[in-house]
Amino acid sequence: MNPSTPEQEAQPPSIETSCSNCNLRELCLPVGLSDEEMRSVDQLINVRRRIRRGSYLYRTGARFESIYAIRSGFFKTDIILEDGRDQVTGFQMPGELLGLDGIGSDHHSCNAIALLDSEVCYIPFRSMDQLSREIHPLRHHLHKIMSREIVRDHGVMLLLGTMRAEERLATFLLNLSQRFTARGFSPAEFNLCMTRHEIGTYLGLKMETVSRLFSRFQEEKLIAIHKKYIHILDIHGLKRLLNHRNA
Amino acid sequence: MNPSTPEQEAQPPSIETSCSNCNLRELCLPVGLSDEEMRSVDQLINVRRRIRRGSYLYRTGARFESIYAIRSGFFKTDIILEDGRDQVTGFQMPGELLGLDGIGSDHHSCNAIALLDSEVCYIPFRSMDQLSREIHPLRHHLHKIMSREIVRDHGVMLLLGTMRAEERLATFLLNLSQRFTARGFSPAEFNLCMTRHEIGTYLGLKMETVSRLFSRFQEEKLIAIHKKYIHILDIHGLKRLLNHRNA
């Protein structure tokens, strides 16, 4: 998990790719494309790489050239201040895109780090932009994805700005559950592939607080947790922790 | 400032518009367009409206049709939870765009409220999307604006997730100062057109904390503040409040 030495950066084995028969195509970039359009996109995306757990997909300051579609695995993005404080800005799952932060300044503004051994498809942004002139659904979908990222970020601001610790953690678990469900996994049982520290850094809490809350949720029979494996026992109980506070 | 009755919604007087001779053209959407391209954009944007202080430009849930360029005035965007808690997600100045949050779901996901009497240019999104097929710089600029919004939001997450109250407020003042400067106003003296409560709701602090901090900054000769009028006396002092904590 320790973010590896620079040499370990995203490298070699480029794997054959094809959106057409990728089982994530309904979640990922090519949503809503015709077969023909899909084939054009296939041609665009000709690099897929493995990223080893703990290594960087890109770093703050790196030149922006591609966006990346996660094919398998799990990532986090973070920003780090000179004085060492850092903020995890998101956790990303298969079918989600990484790298949109780079468009604005031609350089990436955060780090993207694999939390598991992962595979990503490289989508060269210039080519994709060109192609999106022709293919309206592609262009539109890109806009949607960026807009949703903005909306998601606003949700995180709400979380960080107004919620108590237990609400933050409950929100986090419910969000993961919902995203796993969308990918055909169990809504109730999954592996947290991030550390307590990383969860805390995302939620604006310290690791100790996250740990205490997991223990408390467990006592209250809301969850069962063993190391990184979590079982949500009472999803409604978790939801009840949200709105009902603070009224 | 009390967000007005619904009837007061954005309405009537549509004013003649033209990007070509708008003094914000270097900040706003048409950055980097040729004269001819600018003329095409002019045709696109044929509605400009006054929005009275306290009234809504759009509300959460409203159908998304346009994005909006602020011609004059000042706005805030916020999200409100059922239980009444709210988070201000941003303050927007002339030359900035509003409404990008609506693209993802075809409905707006936040409220946009004028903090001063304002004027906004309506940019119908469909037409703009069409036009952006032809005009590469326009398309590219839209992407940049959305990407920068994402990066900005990450910055706010960092603020909310890791900074102490005094750092948050200092960051906020420095950010305003920098944006006023970019618009040709004084970097050191300006009017805060939002209430202490709104500042707090943006920074994840209570009004009382904001008020106390203003008083303290004043005692420490970092700023002079009278009601909403603020004079930054020691910009380096404010900057020193940032990195140097927490090391």
Add this chain to the structure above:
DNA sequence: CGCGCGTCTTGACCTGAGTCAACTCGCGCA
């Protein structure tokens, strides 16, 4: 000209989450 209301300020007190520290657990490695 004075009333009322919303915004702001300030003080006293409280508390949720942070800090610090000790300890456990489990994994990788020699």
Add this chain to the structure above:
DNA sequence: TGCGCGAGTTGACTCAGGTCAAGACGCGCG
């Protein structure tokens, strides 16, 4: 087989910022 180390847990204590309350200030209105 046992050592070392990072991740996680838990307890005792602290404190930044929230809460509550009183009062000041200033503006619009009758």
